[in-house]
Amino acid sequence: xxxxxxxxxxxxxxxxxxxxxxxxxxxxxxxxxxxxxxxxxxxxxxxxxxxxxxxxxxxxxxxxxxxxxxxxxxxxxxxxxxxxxxxxxxxxxxxxxxxxxxxxxxxxxxxxxxxxxxxxxxxxxxxxxxxxxxxxxxxxxxxxxxxxxxxxxxxxxxxxxxxxxxxxxxxxxxxxxxxxxxxxxxxxxxxxxxxxxxxxxxxxxxxxxxxxxxxxxxxxxxxxxxxxxxxxxxxxxxxxxxxxxxxxxxxxxxxxxxxxxxxxxxxxxxxxxxxxxxxxxxxxxxxxxxxxxxxxxxxxxxxxxxxxxxxxxxxxxxxxxxxxxxxxxxxxxxxxxxxxxxxxxxxxxxxxxxxxxxxxxxxxxxxxxxxxxxxxxxxxxxxxxxxxxxxxxxxxxxxxxxxxxxxxxxxxxxxxxxxxxxxxxxxxxxxxxxxxxxxxxxxxxxxxxxxxxxxxxxxxxxxxxxxxxxxxxxxxxxxxxxxxxxxxxxxxxxxxxxxxxxxxxxxxxxxxxxxxxxxxxxxxxxxxxxxxxxxxxxxxxxxxxxxxxxxxxxxxxxxxxxxxxxxxxxxxxxxxxxxxxxxxxxxxxxxxxxxxxxxxxxxxxxxxxxxxxxxxxxxxxxxxxxxxxxxxxxxxxxxxxxxxxxxxxxxxxxxxxxxxxxxxxxxxxxxxxxxxxxxxxxxxxxxxxxxxxxxxxxxxxxxxxxxxxxxxxxxxxxxxxxxxxxxxxxxxxxxxxxxxxxxxxxxxxxxxxxxxxxxxxxxxxxxxxxxxxxxxxxxxxxxxxxxxxxxxxxxxxxxxxxxxxxxxxxxxxxxxxxxxxxxxxxxxxxxxxxxxxxxxxxxxxxxxxxxxxxxxxxxxxxxxxxxxxxxxxxxxxxxxxxxxxxxxxxxxxxxxxxxxxxxxxxxxxxxxxxxxxxxxxxxxxxxxxxxxxxxxxxxxxxxxxxxxxxxxxxxxxxxxxxxxxx
Numbered sequence: 008x009x010x011x012x013x014x015x016x017x018x019x020x021x022x023x024x025x026x027x028x029x030x031x032x033x034x035x036x037x038x039x040x041x042x043x044x045x046x047x048x049x050x051x052x053x054x055x056x057x058x059x060x061x062x063x064x065x066x067x068x069x070x071x072x073x074x075x076x077x078x079x080x081x082x083x084x085x086x087x088x089x090x091x092x093x094x095x096x097x098x099x100x101x102x103x104x105x106x107x108x109x110x111x112x113x114x115x116x117x118x119x120x121x122x123x124x125x126x127x128x129x130x131x132x133x134x135x136x137x138x139x140x141x142x143x144x145x146x147x148x149x150x151x152x153x154x155x156x157x158x159x160x161x162x163x164x165x166x167x168x169x170x171x172x173x174x175x176x177x178x179x180x181x182x183x184x185x186x187x188x189x190x191x192x193x194x195x196x197x198x199x200x201x202x203x204x205x206x207x208x209x210x211x212x213x214x215x216x217x218x219x220x221x222x223x224x225x226x227x228x229x230x231x232x233x234x235x236x237x238x239x240x241x242x243x244x245x246x247x248x249x250x251x252x253x254x255x256x257x258x259x260x261x262x263x264x265x266x267x268x269x270x271x272x273x274x275x276x277x278x279x280x281x282x283x284x285x286x287x288x289x290x291x292x293x294x295x296x297x298x299x300x301x302x303x304x305x306x307x308x309x310x311x312x313x314x315x316x317x318x319x320x321x322x323x324x325x326x327x328x329x330x331x332x333x334x335x336x337x338x339x340x341x342x343x344x345x346x347x348x349x350x351x352x353x354x355x356x357x358x359x360x361x362x363x364x365x366x367x368x369x370x371x372x373x374x375x376x377x378x379x380x381x382x383x384x385x386x387x388x389x390x391x392x393x394x395x396x397x398x399x400x401x402x403x404x405x406x407x408x409x410x411x412x413x414x415x416x417x418x419x420x421x422x423x424x425x426x427x428x429x430x431x432x433x434x435x436x437x438x439x440x441x442x443x444x445x446x447x448x449x450x451x452x453x454x455x456x457x458x459x460x461x462x463x464x465x466x467x468x469x470x471x472x473x474x475x476x477x478x479x480x481x482x483x484x485x486x487x488x489x490x491x492x493x494x495x496x497x498x499x500x501x502x503x504x505x506x507x508x509x510x511x512x513x514x515x516x517x518x519x520x521x522x523x524x525x526x527x528x529x530x531x532x533x534x535x536x537x538x539x540x541x542x543x544x545x546x547x548x549x550x551x552x553x554x555x556x557x558x559x560x561x562x563x564x565x566x567x568x569x570x571x572x573x574x575x576x577x578x579x580x581x582x583x584x585x586x587x588x589x590x591x592x593x594x595x596x597x598x599x600x601x602x603x604x605x606x607x608x609x610x611x612x613x614x615x616x617x618x619x620x621x622x623x624x625x626x627x628x629x630x631x632x633x634x635x636x637x638x639x640x641x642x643x644x645x646x647x648x649x650x651x652x653x654x655x656x657x658x659x660x661x662x663x664x665x666x667x668x669x670x671x672x673x674x675x676x677x678x679x680x681x682x683x684x685x686x687x688x689x690x691x692x693x694x695x696x697x698x699x700x701x702x703x704x705x706x707x708x709x710x711x712x713x714x715x716x717x718x719x720x721x722x723x724x725x726x727x728x729x730x731x732x733x734x735x736x737x738x739x740x741x742x743x744x745x746x747x748x749x750x751x752x753x754x755x756x757x758x759x760x761x762x763x764x765x766x767x768x769x770x771x772x773x774x775x776x777x778x779x780x781x782x783x784x785x786x787x788x789x790x791x792x793x794x795x796x797x798x799x800x801x802x803x804x805x806x807x808x809x810x811x812x813x814x815x816x817x818x819x820x821x822x823x824x825x826x827x828x829x830x831x832x833x834x835x836x837x838x839x840x841x842x843x844x845x846x847x848x849x850x851x852x853x854x855x856x857x858x859x860x861x862x863x864x865x866x867x868x869x870x871x872x873x874x875x876x877x878x879x880x881x882x883x884x885x886x887x888x889x890x891x892x893x894x895x896x897x898x899x900x901x902x903x904x905x906x907x908x909x910x911x912x913x914x915x916x917x918x919x920x921x922x923x924x925x926x927x928x929x930x931x932x933x934x935x936x937x938x939x940x941x942x943x944x945x946x947x948x949x950x951x952x953x954x955x956x957x958x959x960x961x962x963x964x965x966x967x968x969x970x971x972x973x
Contacts, residue, residue: 011690012828019757019966024804042727048266050262052674053673057069059084067221068217070206074259079115096166098146099148103526114505150190153193161193165198169200170200176217201217206254227882261670274570275571276426280575284418287415290408295316316620318453320581323418325452425464445524447526471522485510489514515537539569540568543573546616572585580622692709725739762833763969766827775823778824781972782972782973784972788824789845790964791849795958796960805853807848809844824972853960883941897924904917904920
């Protein structure tokens with residue numbers, strides 16, 4: 008016998024409540040909020056509710072400022088969709104963010120994901136799946152990849168499409184924008200969530216472009232948008248109203264009372280290279296500026312030189328490796344063997360640049376080539392006439408650089424690192440922060456060099472590395488130990504990539520003092536426990552720097568984050584880049600770091616890097632360098648202009664005075680909902696697993712000692728809670744966990760036979776006034792599940808009941824009764840008159856609920872029709888614009904006719920007037936035709952929506968009981 012203080016009727020009701028589909032606002036989001044391993048922030052709840060508010064919406068634009076967790080907002084919607092069995096989902100993002108998305112989905116939402124690129128796509132096809140987009144996981148891929156696979160993507164009936172960094176597609180309305188057009192067409196008609204902190208930077212047309220990705224019927228065509236909102240001052244008030252239907256934006260200033268921010272403190276460590284180091288830099292820099300070299304394929308020359316300049320500034324060790332690759336290529340040319348067409352790939356693979364960084368560079372490189380109208384060319388030096396003598400001289404030149412770099416030994420910058428770490432750790436001690444430091448380098452060879460150097464200079468056994476492969480012997484050992492330590496826990500995901508990441512982070516947090524990371528570590532690693540960050544190599548890309556700092560300076564960080572940068576005092580270009588990053592982009596100091604205004608002012612960080620590279624390549628004197636950087640800064644100043652900032656505020660910022668109060672209400676409502684879900688889930692689990700597990704009600708954990716179906720293992724399970732560190736939990740027990748799903752499935756199928764149920768309000772641990780009023784009374788009740796299929800599936804759990812005197816019980820009273828402990832006794836037979844009364848009451852309740860559902864759907868239909876009406880008006884205005892221009896010309900000519908000084912001029916003007924009148928009549932007829940076409944399309948769309956609204960219902964009787972309150 009189950010010794011729970013609940014009955015199977017309690018548990019069956021709870022299980023159906025937890026599995027129920029539908030609801031509004033926080034009610035609908037409850038399961039996603041409960042399952043998510045994230046702290047509750049009210050603005051994120053509000054954004055998720057905004058995205059889910061209408062079943063007819065084709066999507067939304069979530070445009071919160073940088074650092075407010077748009078990924079979490081989208082994740083909540085993804086999680087909710089998944090729980091509602093809408094599992095055909097794709098995330099489209101820049102290549103550099105794919106891993107971060109995969110990790111966030113796994114760690115925070117327990118959602119399976121699959122990163123698709125060319126390699127994994129082919130691998131999955133080889134395993135027998137002809138279209139790998141048909142995977143039972145959340146698909147994550149880059150914008151470029153979607154563009155290349157648009158046919159396959161189009162064929163999938165996506166339930167939800169998430170596009171991160173959506174501003175990259177803001178020109179999708181232009182036919183010339185290849186990637187934007189491809190992504191837009193491949194996802195046409197699918198529900199979307201667009202994420203960007205910079206929805207509007209330079210032109211209102213950016214908003215138009217983003218709207219067309221969501222729904223082409225939000226605004227009219229391009230000409231009508233221009234005439235209404237851009238030309239002659241534009242109607243910003245109307246535009247703002249139109250935007251609010253699909254765009255949500257929260258500012259950091261609005262949530263400071265909910266999201267505590269720490270500061271960034273900058274430490275700059277200048278260093279002076281030795282004469283030998285400086286001369287080597289100058290010589291190689293001059294070599295890279297020359298046009299008469301054979302080392303670089305023409306097509307990839309700018310990319311390769313950028314990568315070589317990165318290692319040139321990194322370390323002599325990194326430089327030696329790169330120079331050896333260049334030398335080998337030149338030797339092959341000299342030997343007249345087949346020229347390596349994969350020089351770029353060799354340089355990447357054999358040197359030190361992570362594939363993640365390369366993907367982003369190449370992704371933007373494709374867009375850059377498109378803008379510049381650069382046609383693909385064959386590789387490259389085949390177009391050159393190779394002079395053997397000159398080629399031999401170039402090989403000798405490279406060999407001399409290699410010997411030069413080898414002679415340097417420990418360089419000045421490496422020595423400066425030890426001092427910088429001492430200063431940084433001293434600040435950690437003063438703050439009371441952990442003595443942990445993450446060091447970022449762009450080079451894997453530099454990473455290996457620094458690891459060895461630090462291990463031999465005071466940090467033995469205290470250093471760990473992280474990069475795109477993580478194949479070092481130490482990392483293999485760390486991984487093997489971590490897997491062994493967690494073999495009986497729920498932390499192992501089965502993905503080596505994700506588990507290796509977790510293993511290295513655990514080792515850094517618990518054992519090591521220093522983590523040396525390449526750019527792969529700037530994505531998805533959450534290191535709030537670390538407050539010291541060292542940029543050993545400083546990228547030119549401001550967005551990359553912000554990503555790095557964001558690993559430590561993020562929500563949950565308890566201390567100020569110290570950022571240490573190195574500065575080469577002998578390099579004027581390095582000094583100017585640093586000034587720009589610090590003073591113009593404000594990356595290193597303050598509470599928020601770089602603002603979205605500033606970061607969004609560059610179309611992509613890679614574009615900015617190219618501009619910097621051009622300066623390095625073209626400017627030799629200090630005067631030339633200063634002048635070039637001044638020009639670049641002036642261009643940035645023009646881009647980050649006050650006028651556009653003011654326009655963005657007018658259009659996108661929330662001026663609702665009640666915003667703080669609304670956020671408080673959201674937060675309170677969400678916490679109440681989660682408390683309820685947690686209690687119901689815990690009670691159901693205790694009842695179902697009563698014989699198979701031992702429960703600890705204090706810390707909400709249980710020890711499962713009997714294995715369950717679906718390979719559910721024995722062990723300790725911890726209920727997901729938001730108020731404690733979950734990193735060391737053995738199994739996280741969530742609604743979406745296979746064990747949780749199994750428990751709810753069992754409970755929801757309990758027999759619906761009728762018994763007498765005693766609800767013990769006398770011994771109930773909490774006071775429930777409505778139930779207190781029923782003490783000593785008894786009666787009957789029935790619980791039914793009503794499913795209404797219209798725009799979406801909505802499920803309702805409906806109680807109907809009355810007492811022995813025939814007085815009806817409200818829905819709320821019945822729900823409260825089931826919050827009371829109880830026990831069941833005696834099978835009963837329900838009298839016919841009771842059955843008849845319950846049937847009559849329940850039928851009334853059902854019809855009332857269906858009517859309310861219809862009323863709610865009518866609101867959604869009305870909103871959709873209003874949007875279509877506005878779209879139709881836009882289109883009609885566009886059609887009328889041409890005729891309005893003709894009318895203006897006619898009015899002008901008539902005026903000139905009156906003022907004509909002779910008969911001949913008047914006759915010529917009358918002929919011109921007749922011609923224009925004929926054009927006007929043609930245009931008038933065209934307008935009638937366009938209006939008919941628009942009206943027909945609008946009516947067709949409304950008809951489709953109206954057909955969707957037709958309700959289909961299904962009713963299940965869950966149980967009928969005789970109730971007694973004691």
